[in-house]
Amino acid sequence: MQKAAKPLESDYVRVAKALEFLRTDWREQPTLNETAAAAKLSPHHFQRLFKTWVGISPKKYLQSLTLTDAQRQLRSGGTVLNTALNTGLSGSGRLHDLFVSLQSMTPAEYRDQGIGLTIGFGIHNSPFGRCLLGVTARGICWLSFDKAETEPSKILLPLKETWPSARLTPAQKETAGLLKRIFPGEGSPPRGPLTLLVHGTDFQVRVWRALLGIPLGATMTYGDLAADIQKPKAVRAVGTAVGQNAISFLIPCHRIIRSDGGIGGYRWGSPRKEVMLEWEKIRLLDI
Structure with missing residues (x-):
């Protein structure tokens, strides 16, 4: 009897893997080719898929990770919420x-x-x-x-x-x-x-x-x-x-x-929670 074909990974799973790769190795500033390889896709297909699901390009996402690190350093001086408010996140970001x-x-x-x-x-x-x-x-x-x-x-x-x-x-x-x-x-x-x-x-x-x-x-x-x-x-x-x-x-x-x-x-999975928080930090780049 012929074996059933192994199901392909969903687009969400591929993008989630790419996000995990970027969050882990962002200090090395991986290229588009390296990130696409982590998702097992061609650079062109990956660029398009990433922007469809995340809303921005991989390059801009890398920039957001720098912002995330800066926010983490700011938070060391007080509560997370107070730091966010003190850095102006309460305006149009509410x-x-x-x-x-x-x-x-x-x-x-x-x-x-x-x-x-x-x-x-x-x-x-x-x-x-x-x-x-x-x-x-x-x-x-x-x-x-x-x-x-x-x-x-x-x-x-x-x-x-x-x-x-x-x-x-x-x-x-x-x-x-x-x-x-x-x-x-x-x-x-x-x-x-x-x-x-x-x-x-x-x-x-x-x-x-x-x-x-x-x-x-x-x-x-x-x-x-x-x-x-x-x-x-x-x-x-x-x-x-x-x-x-x-x-x-x-x-x-x-x-x-x-x-x-x-x-x-998180009720719907901690990895999804991480993605949501990163997604929202990216939104701040456009405010």
Whole structure:
């Protein structure tokens, strides 16, 4: 019997490998040919693919890594957030304050877990891999990222667990149009206004609102976030609420890092979290 052909790596996997190579060897200033070789692609194909997924050229990405290192040095003198604010990241970089508004379910709606609610969903490619987008008449209620090899039958499970009583219906065309506003392409930020509908306790919603206030390109620790909502002793509970955020990227839980400066965990994978943070630092080059 003939053996099945080995599946080719997805474009996202190739770009992720190239990003890892550049982050590891950026001080050596690798050439386009060297970086393309790391992704197992021709230079021409790699250049085009990289810009499609990341939004800028490999050369500009290398420049952003220099900025990242400078920011890291600045952070050594204080908290990450304070350093970001002191370097002017709070101006036009306050992306989520400007483009995202958040609505929460009423106590009765929270208790009923989505009874009477219809969620249209679509599965699409994004700058951070395949994503699942869920939308209601009241706003976006879900944005998650998954691995390309995940079985289609399992992609909807987390959405169903969060909204167990809601009716789910395919809405590929509607969500495709919405996704273009979230990821317009060419590295551009979301085109607002975007309304989000969240399903959580009062404490969770309070944490998620605080996440919206973290400026583009900045990060906070769990302790910083707990202090920001005036619950300095609730660091563990804050961490749990951050991990339960169902609208990834738009509610930027990826901007929360460990107190030792480590990247920390992420519901949709730590490597994806690293890519998101680098992507946002690149945006600052254009501000």
